[in-house]
Amino acid sequence: MSEGAPSTTLLGRGYAWSTSPRVLRSLLPAFSLAVILIAIFYLQPRAMSPIGMKLLFNLAVPIALATIAQMFVLAVNDLDLSIGAYVGFVVAVGSTMLSGGLAGLPLLEGLIPDPAPWIFTTPLAGIVVLAAAIGVYALLGAVIQLRNLPSIVVTLGMSFIWAGLAVLVLPTPGGSAPTWLRGLMTLQVPIVPFPIVALIVIGLVVHLLLMRSAYGAVIRGSGGNPRSVARAGWSLVRVKMAAFGLAGLFGVLSGLALLGLTTAGDANIAVRYTLLSIAGAILGGSEFVGGRVSPIGAVIGAATLTLANSFLTFLRLNPDWQIGAQGAILIIVLALRVLISRGEVRN
């Protein structure tokens, strides 16, 4: 018989070379972050201080959380085009109901008796609404799986619903972040700036959740080969619900982090997050299909995007060119990745 490879090649060769492109690829996000960071330090040495790092990385925290949310959806071969609007909705709810209860809603102004009874001022209302929003996300996952709908269409539709709800909750910019949230986001940690601590914690926690836990393997597996997961007796509906539910949860965390930073709400505050989160996840080594995701990469990708923005400001680039330059940075990193992947295939 002559089929297959001779046994010497099957058993004899090590796989050092076969893993090296993988290692290279997983180091690429960290490498691009380092390059941009060094460039910023060169342009603006002041950024090297703890306060400088805090300012640089502050806004990366909500973006990283949104990117993680997107990554959970990518892990099951779907795409979430509503995350930006959803984060905006969370900000709107957070700045009204989470700090002032139902009485915080501009919509109900004048309708609530004064002094308002407990039920109208408890922040519990906000918690219930946010929990329900996470439930809606999980439900979307179920619908997408059960009805075999394209997630792009479903989430695009949902983005309008979230945006509409956000405007309903908070018609004009305003409201205020709950004090505990403001306190949390301006937390002073000795030596290391808080945003960096937060980013590291987010990365590690999600890494444990998705990459190390037993159920995490099933979620990723359903992105890699859904049929195999189904044949092993897992319910794909439940897997999708879990992935989308987690996306909803991290969307809530993203909105709250953003609210804690801005201290007041605006329904349209996170419109850019949809594309940023996709770009961040892809930059961090995740792929659109195949369940290949990386939480730590996603956090790094989000940080890289945030820093790229700052880098362009420090460069004093004409704003007309900035979006293009941001895109160019993205393309360069992705092109590097394709080159590395090609090396992988060749091997």
Add this chain to the structure above:
Amino acid sequence: MHADTTTIVRLDGVEKHFGAVRALDGVDLNVDAGECVGLVGHNGAGKSTLMNVLAGTTSPGAGSIVIGGADLTGAYGVAAATRQGIRCVFQELSLCPNLTVAENARIMHPSFSGFGWRRRAGALIVGKLDEIFPGHGIEAGNMVGDLSIARRQMVEIARAFSVTDTPAALVILDEPTSSLDAHVANQLLDYVRRFIAGGGACILISHLLGEILQTATRIVVMRDGKVVARRPANEFNRTTLVSAMGSVVEERGEHTAAATSRRSSGEPRVRARPAAQTDKLELLAHQGEIVGLAGLEGHGQKEILIGILQARKRRSDMAYVEGATALVAGDRQNEGIFPLWSIARNIGIRSLKSLRTGALIDRTKEDDLAAEWRDKINIRTPDLNNGILSLSGGNQQKTLFARALASDAEIILMDDPMRGVDVGTKQEVYNLVRREADKGRTFIWYTTEMDELDHCDHVYVFRDSRIVADLARDELTEERVLHSSFEPEA
């Protein structure tokens, strides 16, 4: 009859129909502990469907399923199969390429959870790999996507045999050695023998009859959704096994003389060699010929069709082609029709060049072309502007034929186009193909149905992505085709 305690699976009168196709037509099968059942049969015999029924991924239309003494008819699914210890190694790989070897073990075994599950799952799978394939060189932390096909297959086999809280009572292996080399394949077959000696049971499906005869204790032969023979393995030899798979040999048609004479004259229009071909055999097709491609499904016939199709557009090592080509797809839904377009547009799409007036498509010309072919090929529709989905499957397939035949193509490639088509339509199309061939067109026809080879002037049998037999019309017998499909020539 075996005692119930040792019977793992008993199927009685299991039926499964896909539309008009009877994939399983009343199958009885029982598997006892301690035996390895070899399951053989040609394309479409129903082996894969039977496997899916056992794995719980397909529920049968009729019949009873008794597992481990309990009647699970109607309540049988993937979960029940897993609980009862029925494991499958499917022909197409079913591991998650983005997970590590240990994580893939976890997908199969939900009992791995909590701290250290990764280590325990890894130890289990690597232990099983050591047991089946000593010297395998696979680590628990390897990403499956990075492994060679052979190693992936080894992981999948080891995973199926691994035991946690559920037993591995019956392991079904569908072509498990197709991507393994001889040494590793023997390791597997040795393990299967040890496994059944230890009280386990196996169902082994393979196109390598030697493997079946060596390993199986009992052989079940299927044909056309039925079990046609079941006997202890030692009562079979290669020849009796092959003849059990084939149908009664019929008288051959009368095209033989014409075909052989055609073959010898003139330059071939198509000359193609599979990439994996090591010897001198090559596919030749002349003007006016119908050339058949035979062999088991997925053994390289489709690849060579695509190779020939693409040879016109860019230089290909695989094929040399003289003349325009057109493909009639067999997988209608995925590769053939434009589901939202009208019948007329589905016919015209291959001939846009001749339908143009200036830069635009001339709708009158398109309609005329469609009307001409509706009459020639007898597409049954009141209006050609209806959507293609308004047609029955057979008429959709005729539309695809019309698309190819209405074009300027001199070489028509057919990728098993008669799948799921009714007998009446088939006869119409056979006659049409013969008429067109007589007018000088060349047909290259991949078919999984033995009967259709009778319409060919020349047949090439494929195995393992190679041409293994080159049969002229007068040499063609079902037995020879089966022989070549299943076993290397002596």
Add this chain to the structure above:
Amino acid sequence: MKWINVTLAAALLAVAGGGVAVADTSDKRIALSNNYAGNSWRQAMLRSWESVTGQAVTDGVVAAADAFTTAENQVTEQAAQIQNLILEGYDAIVLNAASPEGLNGAVKEACDAGITVVSFDGVVTEPCAWRIAVDFKQMGKDEVLYLAEKLPDGGNLLEIRGLAGVFVDDEISAGIHEGVAENPQFNIVGSVHGDWAQDVAQKAVAGILPSLPDIVGVVTQGGDGYGAAQAIKAAGRDMPVIIMGNRHDELTWWKEQKDANGYETMSVSIAPGVSTLAFWVAQMILSGQDVPKDLTVPFLRIDQDNLEENLANTEAGGVANTLYSAEDAASVVAEAKAM
């Protein structure tokens, strides 16, 4: 006592205007954070900033005055931009904000880093920042007050509003109605939405005119006066007093009428040069002067006598502009203190 304060502040600032501030600001750096540059008003705003601050830098009043515009009109983008400006070590940030609330976190960080934040036009609510706001209500009221002075007998008025649902439209309209309430000799007989655009206003006015009695005045919001005039002319009616909004075509038409028949009116709007006012206010704060947190942008009002001068300075298709000086800033501050 109040007037003494005013004169004192003015006197102090007269010195600053001469190039020497109370405390030296020649090593201070000021940045402009702008969220949008996509219309002619914003373009004029940026050009005004460039010319005034460029001179100030040359004169050594401040060390630098750089303008930054975000690539996209997004709150988060501008928040990031402000954080970067903090990092760059600017002493003051002059801010035209994308959201009155959404930037408060970033503004607070700037304040905490010891940076002076002066917001104008798009102001922020964060208490640590200065605000140079436009009193749109007053603008509406001023229109009626002018008419009351010019037409003591009163009469019917037509109101042209802006884009429905926008805050600015509501404010100006509220001011107009307040003015009418205080001057009961006027009566608003019709109201249309002109969307701050000539063509829309012309169509809307032409539509409502036949149902209206004689009107003596048209109160507008800017950008709509020329269209109203065209519609009224086409209807063959007597030309009422149309309040203008400083647009080039409005001023041109007014000038033609003035030359032909002595037509009288007034024109009012916010000058894009308000960015330079904010610059000088920031410079004042940096020099250590006491500046109230809430200031009001003066309107740029054009009257019969300074029409020619302003028209000459307005580009075709643009808006009348004025560049503010340190003295102007001082008087705005003094006015706010006096309140």
